[in-house]
Amino acid sequence: MKFKLLLASTVLVGTLAACGAEEEKPAEEAVKEKAEEKTDVVTTASIVNEADALVKALSAEGTWIVATLGDITVDEEIVVAGEFHNKGDAAQDIYRKLAPYTQDEDHNVLERFTVTVPKMTVQSENFKVQAGTVKGDIYVEAKGFTLTADATIDGNVYYASEDLKASAVIEGKVTGAQEVGAASDVVTTASLVKDGEALKKAASKDGTWIFAILNDVTIDDELVVAGEFHDKNDPAKPIYRKFAPYTQDEQRNVLERFTLTVPKMTVQSENFKVQAGIVKGDVYVQAKGFTLTADATIDGNVYFASEDVKAAAVVEGKVTGATEVKK
Structure with a gap:
């Protein structure tokens, strides 16, 4: 478990580092910033390995980034709710992320995990699923939903409106439908x-x-x-x-x-x-x-x-x- 926690911490650090390119800095300053960044991640992220913790972490009372340490099956709906900012910093952009994977210090993905859930409703703006798999249907009710190229949704993606669909970035694989319409009318009901x-x-x-x-x-x-x-x-x-x-x-x-x-x-x-x-x-x-x-x-x-x-x-x-x- 200690090894996996270290890996998960690396996942989060690497993820944040990849959020935007920065100009090169002196080595001493870069090392200092990396250490500060790692501390910020630990105190603002949720690293989970069981269903109840995942549901809580993705709720309005949760954190801006959530990482899993293994495959997780949730028997109830997951609601991704609340407004969060990159790195937990209110001065930065609205952003939220699910990271079902681990990676090494060079940002190479080591393990990919699957979150199995009957229904995931996304109410948080700019929510990203990166790497790993969500097995179940996703109902998008907020702008800026993103599925990265190395991630999979084994199910359908339903949008509450055409505007929400237009604002989404779907680079990864979706095995089912991606649509606005009758199916999405059932999202919250x-x-x-x-x-x-x-x-x-x-x-x-x-x-x-x-x-x-x-x-x-x-x-x-x-x-x-x-x-x-x-x-x-x-x-x-x-x-x-x-x-x-x-x-x-x-x-x-x-x-x-x-x-x-x-x-x-x-x-x-x-x-x-x-x-x-x-x-x-x-x-x-x-x-x-x-x-x-x-x-x-x-x-x-x-x-x-x-x-x-x-x-x-x-x-x-x-x-x-x-x-x-x-x-």
């Missing part, structure tokens, strides 16, 4: 989850209009879909809610379908849709407008609270058990 507790929260009245799982999820108790929501979280649009147990490409072709296993799902949200994927368990529908799309399956029974609720439902997909009114 969707929940992308990987575990049961997060799914229950997302489906609750305090959750979001659309929630998706990124893998198979098993819940041991009842899942209640509650609250009134609108399409894309816009009150001017119709009441609508959706569960999306799948992933798709930029052309909206389904790539992977997942299974939610739950003993009981109770639907109290009006116009709730289950699209693609599988719900393994019984579904109890108490609100009008329930929809099961043709490419989705309920491996269990569907019970409606009344004939009116049943009549208002659209069940195009497969239900392996009964579809009936049960009071």
